[in-house]
Amino acid sequence: MILVTNNEGTLGVPTTARMLANGAGGLDAIEAGIRLIEADPSVRTVGRGGWPNILGEVELDACLMDGSSLRTGAVGALQGFLHPVSVAREIMRRLPHELLVGDGAARFAAEIGAETANNLIADSKRAWQAWFDAELTEEQKRAWPNVDLAPLCRHAIDPEVGRDTTVFLAHDASGAICSGTSTSGWGWKYPGRLGDSPIIGAGSYADTRYGAAACTGAGEMTIRCGTARAIVLYMKKGASVADAVYEAVDDMRALQGGLISRVTIHAIDASGNHKVAAVNGAGDNVYWLWEGQGEPRRCPAEPITITEGTARVSPTARYTARS
Numbered sequence: 001m002i003l004v005t006n007n008e009g010t011l012g013v014p015t016t017a018r019m020l021a022n023g024a025g026g027l028d029a030i031e032a033g034i035r036l037i038e039a040d041p042s043v044r045t046v047g048r049g050g051w052p053n054i055l056g057e058v059e060l061d062a063c064l065m066d067g068s069s070l071r072t073g074a075v076g077a078l079q080g081f082l083h084p085v086s087v088a089r090e091i092m093r094r095l096p097h098e099l100l101v102g103d104g105a106a107r108f109a110a111e112i113g114a115e116t117a118n119n120l121i122a123d124s125k126r127a128w129q130a131w132f133d134a135e136l137t138e139e140q141k142r143a144w145p146n147v148d149l150a151p152l153c154r155h156a157i158d159p160e161v162g163r164d165t166t167v168f169l170a171h172d173a174s175g176a177i178c179s180g181t182s183t184s185g186w187g188w189k190y191p192g193r194l195g196d197s198p199i200i201g202a203g204s205y206a207d208t209r210y211g212a213a214a215c216t217g218a219g220e221m222t223i224r225c226g227t228a229r230a231i232v233l234y235m236k237k238g239a240s241v242a243d244a245v246y247e248a249v250d251d252m253r254a255l256q257g258g259l260i261s262r263v264t265i266h267a268i269d270a271s272g273n274h275k276v277a278a279v280n281g282a283g284d285n286v287y288w289l290w291e292g293q294g295e296p297r298r299c300p301a302e303p304i305t306i307t308e309g310t311a312r313v314s315p316t317a318r319y320t321a322r323s
């Protein structure tokens with residue numbers, strides 16, 4: 001058994017590890033751990049207490065993946081509910097779909113009786129109001145919210161460096177591998193912006209045969225690179241978990257333009273190995289590791305710096321582009 005989660009998983013680690021030790025399935029254990037983080041307003045990047053979008057509304061993203069069936073459940077831009085991860089779980093259970101967003105996701109959450117919540121806590125409201133007061137012109141304030149938001153998106157921020165989405169990867173007692181994520185995404189984001197956390201294959205992916213991966217940080221980067229799926233695929237093609245992560249980091253060197261910032265990659269394989277790499281000085285450079293016995297322990301991630309546009313054709317790529 002193995003459990004890997006990032007620093008934002010701190011509140012959930014003891015519960016998830018205990019459940020796994022007692023033979024719980026990976027999805028149950030991950031969901032239980034993430035729920036604790038979602039409900040705690042002191043974690044400012046997940047669930048209640050998460051930073052709002054540019055309109056001052058908290059929009060939450062989450063997903064779960066069962067690596068044995070390759071079923072997923074994901075929810076994006078969900079407003080007004082406390083546990084997006086559990087809504088994601090119910091999507092997996094009750095629908096023939098994998099991802100619901102926005103109003104449809106909220107409708108489904110209400111339909112299943114999911115717990116409602118006002119996720120915008122007073123401190124977030126204060127911070128958003130301070131931004132509004134300082135950054136908008138008088139004309140924009142009068143017209144609000146009927147103003148062009150795109151120019152204001154230069155303010156989209158990584159609200160607190162070192163504070164992230166939470167990601168969980170688990171290999172349970174039955175041998176199944178699962179993944180889970182939950183986040184409020186980047187603060188001051190454009191309404192409706194999905195990060196990588198609900199995008200299966202970008203922010204997370206699990207396949208019991210090979211392993212799993214999950215990312216935090218600039219979701220725009222991992223969406224463009226299909227990072228989590230790529231890592232599992234590299235392992236399928238024979239790479240070690242560490243080499244698979246390095247290869248995925250190398251993919252990021254091809255990124256040019258857009259949001260290029262920090263990403264932390266977490267990965268496990270099906271044999272109990274793991275790798276966590278912090279790309280571009282990600283503040284989130286510690287993670288939790290529990291290896292089936294004893295207490296979970298904090299470990300440092302490997303720091304890696306990448307430079308924009310320095311991609312080469314990978315020496316491990318079987319096919320190269322024809323000119």
Ligand code: ASP
Binds near residue numbers: 185196216218220
């Ligand atoms: N990956 C998340 C997103 O892009 C944010 C984070 O982990 O900090 O929404």
